[in-house]
């Protein structure tokens with residue numbers, strides 16, 4: 001079952017569930033996020049001290065790996081990670097998420113200034129009442145939840161992509177929340193956005209033809225922005241498969257795909273200029289820093 005979920009043929013399912021959760025969770029201002037950064041009534045273990053020194057004091061970021069039920073909705077079920085995977089997961093986020101920012105110009109300032117106050121590690125996925133399974137979540141830029149931490153394997157492309165898509169997608173939301181979308185961003189795919197709640201019926205092929213990096217990106221301009229940033233950063237094949245036109249294009253479908261690619265190129269350009277202007281971060285440099293880890 002685990003392998004089925006993560007097999008390449010089911011990548012769609014992966015994005016679909018990630019997106020589903022984002023739909024239900026990402027658009028609320030959650031008052032409960034205003035919580036103290038440190039758990040005060042828990043005896044500190046060496047692991048907690050490591051977290052305190054390397055994450056909480058350094059970035060004002062709390063890492064939650066106990067009592068995870070507090071961090072999912074009442075109708076969802078989740079389990080905490082095994083304690084022995086917590087440190088490897090911390091190393092993973094340092095290497096694949098934090099380090100790329102530290103390596104580029106203005107990246108450290110950007111990271112420190114935009115980092116979410118809470119990171120939650122869940123052992124498995126989130127099991128919802130309706131029988132669906134949620135693979136990754138993010139809320140309002142203030143908390144990022146990593147699921148399936150018990151299966152940690154940074155060499156496993158599917159596992160790694162799930163974590164990187166989640167974290168880079170959510171982190172991108174902080175940019176438009178604070179500085180708005182690039183001017184006229186929503187006009188690049190003028191008729192492409194799906195009506196609310198129907199994006200998951202959009203096949204990947206049609207999403208590309210409309211100028212979206214994924215079906216979920218078609219759900220709104222904000223999600224389009226976050227998905228485009230995330231795929232641009234973590235997807236190794238993005239430049240070859242998405243930004244570069246197919247050659248010898250002689251079917252209507254292929255022509256449409258290339259028209260979609262032109263729209264995605266316009267979006268990536270608009271987003272890159274916006275990042276540069278409002279944060280000083282060069283997205284191509286960031287992509288290169290991320291890709292050098294993969």
Ligand SMILES: [Zn+2]
Pocket residue numbers: 022026169170173222223226
């Ligand atoms: Zn989102």
